[in-house]
Amino acid sequence: xxxxxxxxxxxxxxxxxxxxxxxxxxxxxxxxxxxxxxxxxxxxxxxxxxxxxxxxxxxxxxxxxxxxxxxxxxxxxxxxxxxxxxxxxxxxxxxxxxxxxxxxxxxxxxxxxxxxxxxxxxxxxxxxxxxxxxxxxxxxxxxxxxxxxxxxxxxxxxxxxxxxxxxxxxxxxxxxxxxxxxxxxxxxxxxxxxxxxxxxxxxxxxxxxxxxxxxxxxxxxxxxxxxxxxxxxxxxxxxxxxxxxxxxxxxxxxxxxxxxxxxxxxxxxxxxxxxxxxxxxxxxxxxxxxxxxxxxxxxxxxxxxxxxxxxxxxxxxxxxxxxxxxxxxxxxxxxxxxxxxxxxxxxxxxxxxxxxxxxxxxxxxxxxxxxxxxxxxxxxxxxxxxxxxxxxxxxxxxxxxxxxxxxxxxxxxxxxxxxxxxxxxxxxxxxx
Numbered sequence: 546x547x548x549x550x551x552x553x554x555x556x557x558x559x560x561x562x563x564x565x566x567x568x569x570x571x572x573x574x575x576x577x578x579x580x581x582x583x584x585x586x587x588x589x590x591x592x593x594x595x596x597x598x599x600x601x602x603x604x605x606x607x608x609x610x611x612x613x614x615x616x617x618x619x620x621x622x623x624x625x626x627x628x629x630x631x632x633x634x635x636x637x638x639x640x641x642x643x644x645x646x647x648x649x650x651x652x653x654x655x656x657x658x659x660x661x662x663x664x665x666x667x668x669x670x671x672x673x674x675x676x677x678x679x680x681x682x683x684x685x686x687x688x689x690x691x692x693x694x695x696x697x698x699x700x701x702x703x704x705x706x707x708x709x710x711x712x713x714x715x716x717x718x719x720x721x722x723x724x725x726x727x728x729x730x731x732x733x734x735x736x737x738x739x740x741x742x743x744x745x746x747x748x749x750x751x752x753x754x755x756x757x758x759x760x761x762x763x764x765x766x767x768x769x770x771x772x773x774x775x776x777x778x779x780x781x782x783x784x785x786x787x788x789x790x791x792x793x794x795x796x797x798x799x800x801x802x803x804x805x806x807x808x809x810x811x812x813x814x815x816x817x818x819x820x821x822x823x824x825x826x827x828x829x830x831x832x833x834x835x836x837x838x839x840x841x842x843x844x845x846x847x848x849x850x851x852x853x854x855x856x857x858x859x860x861x862x863x864x865x866x867x868x869x870x871x872x873x874x875x876x877x878x879x880x881x882x883x884x885x886x887x888x889x890x891x892x893x894x895x896x897x898x899x900x901x902x903x904x905x906x907x908x909x910x911x912x913x914x915x916x917x918x919x920x921x922x923x924x925x926x927x928x929x930x931x932x933x934x935x936x937x938x939x940x941x942x943x944x945x946x947x948x949x950x951x952x953x954x955x956x957x958x959x960x961x962x963x964x965x966x967x968x969x970x971x972x973x974x975x976x977x
Contacts, residue, residue: 550662550703554595555628561590568599569665572606573705575738577771579603594623595631598638599665605642606773608812617642630660641669641676650676661699664706671709672739673716673931674813681855681891681927689713704734712743716932718963720751736767738774745781749933752965758785770802776810779803780818787822787829788969795826804837805844812848813857817930819844820860821937824867828940830971833867842868852880855892856929862900863937866907874904892927899928899938906941911949918942933966940970947972 546554546562548569556562568582580603586596597620604613617639624635633656640649649669653676656666670676670692677689690713693706700706711726727747731740741764748757761782768775779802786795801807803818810818819841827833845861852858858881865874881897884890902917918941925935939962946955947970956976962968 548665550664552630552660552663553628554593555631556586556590556593556596558590558593561586561593561596564589565593565596565599568596568603572599572603573664573668573739574734574736575742575773576736577769577773580607592623594620594627594635595665597623598635601638601642602669606811613642630656630663633660634663634666637666646676646679650680657696661696664700664703667696668705668709672712673929673934679854679856679929681893681929683924683927686713686716686926690717690719702729702733704730704737704740708737708740708743712746715743715747715750718750720747720965723747738768738772738778741765741768742774742778742781745778746931746933749781749784750963750965752967754785754788754967757781758789761785770808773811775808776803776814777818780814780822783822784825787826788967792826792831795822799823805840813854816841816845816849816857816864817860817934820864821934824863824937825940825969828944828971829969835868838864838868842870842873846873852877852884852890854929855890855896855927858896859899859928862896863903866900866903869907871904874900892929895921895924895927899925902941906945909948911945914945915942915949915951915954918945932963936966936968940968943968943970943973947975952976 546556548554549566554562554565564582564586568579568586571579571582580600583596583600583603586593587600590596597616601613601616601620604616620635621639624632627635637649637652637656640652653666653670657663671689672678677685677692682688693710693713696706697710707726707730711723711730714723724747727740727744731737731744734740745757745761748754748760761778765778765782768778779798783795783798783803786798799822803822805815805819823837823841842864845864849857849861858877862874862877865877878897878900881890885894898917899921902914902921905913905917918938921938922942925938928935943955943958946958952975959976
């Protein structure tokens, strides 16, 4: 028995093997119900440790941590006597599910020296939400490319690898290299949600939002609302409509696919995408909707009551600021600073500084906002997320420059900005 990448599997059940491979492909493509596939594999062979690991990963990606830890416990109980590759996989995922990101990344790197075609172990190391993407390190975008480069020949034209390698290349500005990779990946696996998502990112980075709008209008309706990426691809769709000037359509996508309670979505995506859309809509010149902000504020405090994940904290702080909850904003900043003092916050002081900038923006203290946000621009990759997502920081500083009459600073910022991705900020016409 082997997986799709030729790695031997210890199960003797063809049904368990087939269900496991199906579950892995559903995970790697961001499609619905990998959990169901892994549960079928376990039913066919309860002693198949990798099926329990797959179930744990599927649950983790849905934010269901107690059952994910239970599933991982079953895998750990089966670890004794496993073949070396499977034992190493269990050990790596034990660290990942246990919240030891740095140790999990180190274990994955070591594992891949011996089994380089183990996509199930490589996959958590990829994407802007992976172990490198959320490391909080400066230079992590280039580190992601360097992680994947050695495996180009190993994976050949595999759709999953080309999808993730294209994303890594795009995030360091290598669009010409990324484009044929993502096109080949989508030709091989057209219903690859991660691929559709990355294709939308590439359109964004190349300044082709109308092409992205047409592409997503065609691709998204056939994607299940229970899919891992439905919320986030809906966010891309809403941004396309916003840039096209169809504000009503943009808010329809927000209300039906992004907003808290609209549909299921990973809590981190719901928080960050909802905050980013509402604020970007305001930056584009649309009025604030206090009810939507209050609903988002309430969701934030249910799902992320304490500081801890830089990317979540950056958006939670903005939700607090724009909902008018200065006390909650101050509490989150204090929690981040305490974690920094104890060495538990890899992104360092960047996010507390950003949070203070959000507070100044909410008070319309434009000099204060500029003073807080300007130092964040050079290293905001440490927050996590994609360049498109982190444009929220740059667009906010552009608005502050406009509001404070700092047009020379705004011109300099626009001149230095990466080509292609177009800022949508009301008032930019003043610099022409």
